[in-house]
Amino acid sequence: VRCQHYPPLRALQASAALRRASDEHKKEPLTSSSQQHFDSPPVGHQPEQEPQGPRHSYTGQGGQESEDYESEEQLQHRILTAALEFVPEHGWTAEAIAEGAKTLGLSVAAAGMFHSDGSELILHFVSECNTKLSELLEKEQKLVQLGEAEKKPIDEFLRHAVEARLRMLIPYIEKWPQALSILLLPRNIPSSLNLLTSMIDDIWHYAGDQSTDFNWYTRRAVLTGIYNTTELVMMQDSSPDFEDTWRFLENRVADAMTMSNTASQVQSTGEAVVQGLMGAAVTVSN
């Protein structure tokens, strides 16, 4: 993935913190499987493996930066990823971002690049989790295609996907309610909603949903409902390894399945009833 375009003709100054992209040898491509929906920006990746080495100064030609340089956005991603480890202690705040910047060798003032309520940090985290989920589902799909694993039935698949995604919250579970409330701020709703719908979309895609009728909407609405309610249950769950939450999830998914069966049953029953009425009406009229 080529680094993004940034304003040309900077002065001939050594950029202090932006590093050559060649240092970052692993650039994860946007998951190819996400067909249309994924808007997620190129995500910071496995920071633990990246060398936190000295920054190279750019002794280049003219005032132009070469394409190898990382852009401001990528640096921001790195800072946010580094900040995640301080969230359990400081919460989703500018302080956590400042600590993250410190570990990268930057001044704490770099946290000023972000909003002081930590919105970007949370959105970044959510986006990273969604990417991880996609990768997980992609891997499993490959295994199924290669015949090395059994294809799961729909309800089990959905349960597995939602559980895997919610488990990613466990290290941050104490501060997650705070994050949820920030995601609901009017300013953040477009982005958070976008991330949520893409994730749900992704899960259905891997579940094998190829509907093109109204079912597409009902399926997504149902799964969004399941995901959100399970998330809330998880917030106040104190059972060992959150078993109560997973049981709740199992029940909701089962409900959803029965509901769809019931729906088709109701439809056929309805048709039968209508036919019966028509017959009766014809009989009476005769």
Added chain:
Amino acid sequence: ALLSRPAGRLRARRGLAAGPEMHFGFQTVTEEERREKIYQVFESVAKKYDVMNDSMTLGIHRVWKDILMHKMNPSPGTLLLDVAGGTGDIAFRFINYVRSIREQQLQRKLKHHQNLSWQEIFESYQKDKFNSLGDSQVVVCDINREMLKVGKQKAQHLGYSEGLSWVLGNAEELPFDNDKFDVYTIAFGIRNVTRIDLALQEAYRVLKPGGRFLCLEFSHVSNPLLSRLYDLYSFQVIPVLGEVIAGDWKSYQYLVESIRRFPPQEELKAMIEDVGFFKVDYENLNFGIVAIHSGFKL
């Protein structure tokens, strides 16, 4: 009669002092002369600087400086360089802010440890008492000895002792080493710097990677109606106030003129970007009467 918008310019006699022609208010002078004149302006206004600020801006300058501090949102442990910081307004605000954040931090830590015994809580107070600023420090740098003197007196008077340093220095050539400071601020000072580009370069040099540049300065009002009212106020009222309160008409005439001569928001933004700062942005306060420019050394 009160001075209306000056039309003519005074041409300095060339030949003696070398150097390119620059503006001093609406006059045209050489670089050296400009530095001289500005030094004299601040030397004479130093004692009444704060009083004049309050009367000219009707006290609003305090709000502007508070907004600057909120925008900076410094965390404890920040090393701030306040250039042209003269009488210490920004420095004192910084110390207050950091102190209150530190207190909040300590409160939170204590809440976390609510199962500690009274003894342990008391001991933690002792330990952290020596760290009420959390290692934050501010260096106030100014080219003008008189302004620094007033600042030091104010500090003593208001009871600020730790975390403050007062250094005599020129913004165009700072007496500090590279990559030292977390934040660099210059509030209502960059207008008086003769070579703004040099000052910006120095700012870039002394900042740490990731460090932030913040500039609070009078800027241009684009709204035409407001602009007229502002001009009226500036040229009719302020020099008069200067004469009445500080006994110094000329300095305040200079002040108002220098504001008009200062580059507008976008131009200053471009200058800051040219020096190498990233994510450069500005925020207008009061429709552009004042603007805060911010940039990061990345």
